[in-house]
Amino acid sequence: MIEALPMQVDPSVVAEGVNWLWILVVTFLIFFMHAGFAMLEAGQVRSKNVANQLTKNMLTWSVGVIVFFLLGAGVSSLVGELTGSGSYGALSQFGAGNFGWVNWLYGAVFAMTMATIVSGAVAGRAKLRAYVTYTFLVAAVIYPVVTGMVWGGGFVAELGFHDFAGGMIVHGVGGIAGLTAAYMLGARMGRFNDDGSVNVIPGHSMTFAVLGTLILAFGWYGFNVGTSVNVFAVEGGELVLGAGWDIVGRVALNTTLGMAMGALGAGAVALAKTGKVDTLYVANGMLAGLVGVTGTADVLTPMGGLMIGLLSGAQLPIVFEFVEKRMNIDDVCAVFPVHGSAGALGIVLFPLWSTGGSAIGGGLVSGGLLSIEASMFVPQILGTAIITVWTVVATALVWGVFKAVGQARVSPDHELEGLDISEHGTNTYPEFGGGSGGPAATDGGFVEEDGIVRPDGGTTNEGQIKMVMGFVRPDKLSDVKKGLAEVGAPSLTVTNVSGRGSQPAKKGQWRGEEYSVDLHQKVKIECVVADIPAADVAEAIQGAAKTGEPGDGKVFILPVENAYQIRTGEVGTSAV
Numbered sequence: 001m002i003e004a005l006p007m008q009v010d011p012s013v014v015a016e017g018v019n020w021l022w023i024l025v026v027t028f029l030i031f032f033m034h035a036g037f038a039m040l041e042a043g044q045v046r047s048k049n050v051a052n053q054l055t056k057n058m059l060t061w062s063v064g065v066i067v068f069f070l071l072g073a074g075v076s077s078l079v080g081e082l083t084g085s086g087s088y089g090a091l092s093q094f095g096a097g098n099f100g101w102v103n104w105l106y107g108a109v110f111a112m113t114m115a116t117i118v119s120g121a122v123a124g125r126a127k128l129r130a131y132v133t134y135t136f137l138v139a140a141v142i143y144p145v146v147t148g149m150v151w152g153g154g155f156v157a158e159l160g161f162h163d164f165a166g167g168m169i170v171h172g173v174g175g176i177a178g179l180t181a182a183y184m185l186g187a188r189m190g191r192f193n194d195d196g197s198v199n200v201i202p203g204h205s206m207t208f209a210v211l212g213t214l215i216l217a218f219g220w221y222g223f224n225v226g227t228s229v230n231v232f233a234v235e236g237g238e239l240v241l242g243a244g245w246d247i248v249g250r251v252a253l254n255t256t257l258g259m260a261m262g263a264l265g266a267g268a269v270a271l272a273k274t275g276k277v278d279t280l281y282v283a284n285g286m287l288a289g290l291v292g293v294t295g296t297a298d299v300l301t302p303m304g305g306l307m308i309g310l311l312s313g314a315q316l317p318i319v320f321e322f323v324e325k326r327m328n329i330d331d332v333c334a335v336f337p338v339h340g341s342a343g344a345l346g347i348v349l350f351p352l353w354s355t356g357g358s359a360i361g362g363g364l365v366s367g368g369l370l371s372i373e374a375s376m377f378v379p380q381i382l383g384t385a386i387i388t389v390w391t392v393v394a395t396a397l398v399w400g401v402f403k404a405v406g407q408a409r410v411s412p413d414h415e416l417e418g419l420d421i422s423e424h425g426t427n428t429y430p431e432f433g434g435g436s437g438g439p440a441a442t443d444g445g446f447v448e449e450d451g452i453v454r455p456d457g458g459t460t461n462e463g464q465i466k467m468v469m470g471f472v473r474p475d476k477l478s479d480v481k482k483g484l485a486e487v488g489a490p491s492l493t494v495t496n497v498s499g500r501g502s503q504p505a506k507k508g509q510w511r512g513e514e515y516s517v518d519l520h521q522k523v524k525i526e527c528v529v530a531d532i533p534a535a536d537v538a539e540a541i542q543g544a545a546k547t548g549e550p551g552d553g554k555v556f557i558l559p560v561e562n563a564y565q566i567r568t569g570e571v572g573t574s575a576v
Contacts, residue, residue: 029222036215043208048418076144080152117174120333161383167295175340184399187330258309262289265313285313292346304353351376466534472545483544
């Protein structure tokens with residue numbers, strides 16, 4: 001019992017206020033998971049599609065939360081009432097007043113978590129308008145129907161189906177919808193050969209992917225633990241601890257164990273398959289382990305948390321390879337093995353380690369496997385199957401219509417160019433080099449250094465115009481710009497190129513698959529000079545770009561027949 005309150009304080013008011021404040025804190029924690037999804041997905045796509053992926057994540061929330069407010073919550077409540085008792089509805093029903101709105105927002109963050117999962121599966125080729133339209137339908141109908149059938153007291157709940165915090169309802173639906181949408185949309189260009197063999201397309205930033213994973217793991221404690229408890233209750237006029245405190249420790253423990261074992265399971269399978277511990281599989285496995293325990297963390301023994309996490313992580317490389325190589329589905333961010341199959345596995349297998357009569361370790365062992373009643377599995381299997389069928393049919397119908405009217409994916413030219421440019425008119429990484437780059441200017445004209453202004457134009461090089469062309473490492477661009485400024489050659493053109501020279505090919509690995517890197521990224525620098533000795537410019541590039549390792553690049557000096565200044569009409573050396 002809590003220490004007595006002053007007589008003028010109504011314990012029920014205190015309990016209600018603290019409980020709703022707790023729900024708000026949990027809600028904000030779950031909302032922060034969108035930052036994790038944004039980083040995770042941005043890291044797994046190519047650099048030319050990063051802004052598109054970030055935009056989709058922001059629009060998922062912005063469009064989806066409005067639609068869930070106007071339509072989705074009501075649809076969920078209606079489905080619960082029409083198909084069952086409609087007895088719960090915590091994620092779908094709300095009334096007037098502050099507490100009603102808090103209850104709605106709590107449901108909305110779960111809905112938007114499910115919706116944003118799909119964006120990772122269709123990355124790199126889906127039209128923004130198609131994705132946003134699908135998000136509208138997810139928030140209005142597809143997800144609310146599922147919550148109505150289960151959390152809204154519908155017929156799936158009446159079967160005895162148990163999903164504590166959304167292992168199947170949120171993550172399973174998101175993963176299955178993502179797989180279906182990716183199948184309907186088709187693979188990215190160049191992902192598969194005509195014979196069905198696979199080409200690896202690595203993402204652009206492992207750092208982003210791992211950072212996103214850890215942000216999601218942090219937010220997951222709100223997703224699972226926050227769902228389990230009311231802080232206070234009132235009994236006999238006294239303030240006492242609320243419902244859920246008897247399981248909150250178990251939920252926190254199973255969430256942590258599942259996360260850790262998921263990473264270990266995925267890493268171990270990757271090691272067995274390739275001889276290397278794949279970083280991305282470890283990150284994805286951590287999330288798969290979390291997904292696996294999310295639906296049943298309240299009824300799992302500690303051994304169950306360990307085993308469900310391990311199995312959820314271990315299945316990840318196997319299922320991803322099956323989806324990729326057998327089904328030829330381009331699931332860019334592995335949303336199905338991380339969310340879909342892991343969610344279903346945790347929901348279906350939890351009776352093996354249930355606190356109500358576990359047969360394998362840590363529970364009420366009484367007679368081995370025969371002590372498990374089939375009735376514990378039947379509702380889980382039926383519920384999972386019903387949710388899967390609804391999700392596949394609804395998603396396939398929507399994307400099938402998009403495809404039929406030619407609005408599902410971008411044009412081949414736009415896909416090759418990148419969705420950042422074609423869909424948003426932006427470039428996530430407009431500057432190739434890092435650092436300030438010294439005083440160099442890249443648009444011609446003048447450069448000021450040590451108080452001296454040096455114009456680019458004159459009559460050196462024996463009256464001839466020369467082009468100095470260098471191919472250097474991208475990370476040396478800043479040093480080269482500074483070196484060019486020091487010899488008074490500020491005007492340059494920079495191009496991102498790839499090529500092959502004496503630098504040996506390298507082997508890379510992405511999700512356990514090895515690929516060869518024999519075309520190396522370089523920056524091409526072109527300087528046209530007349531009053532500055534071309535040899536000085538070449539030596540400046542060479543000195544600034546040198547590391548002493550193979551692959552430093554080369555510098556060439558080429559004659560230029562003539563030059564024309566477009567603005568002034570000048571010709572020859574004065575035009576440079």
